[in-house]
Amino acid sequence: MKRLAVSLTLFLVLSLGVGLLVSGSEVLDWGIAGGLFAIAVLGECFRFWIRRTRSKKRDSSSV
Template sequence: MRLFFTLAFFAALSLAVGIMLSGDDQDVDWLVAGGLFGVALAGEGVRLWLRRGRARSRESSGI
């Protein structure tokens, strides 16, 4: 559920930045908005990957 809210927040934020950077065109700068959302997706993916890696390292006893 946290992932959904985080991605929804970054989607709205990316869309807002795309609208603000569009200027007088009254259109969304989709390249900027998509790039920012891509960075957010990559960051969340890395966060989940690191969390899963730490969980795996706790499972192994090391003996």
């Protein structure tokens, strides 16, 4: 759980930074920052799903 929080915090800061750099004269480009953060959240959810399915396969094998 700690890794998830650190990872999402890092991606939040990075996406806000990119939103500021791309915005130009505006304060922040929320579309780009939000889109990048959404991609990061989807990636973390995918990583969690992959880890869960692999552990289920490991548990289900009978010897």
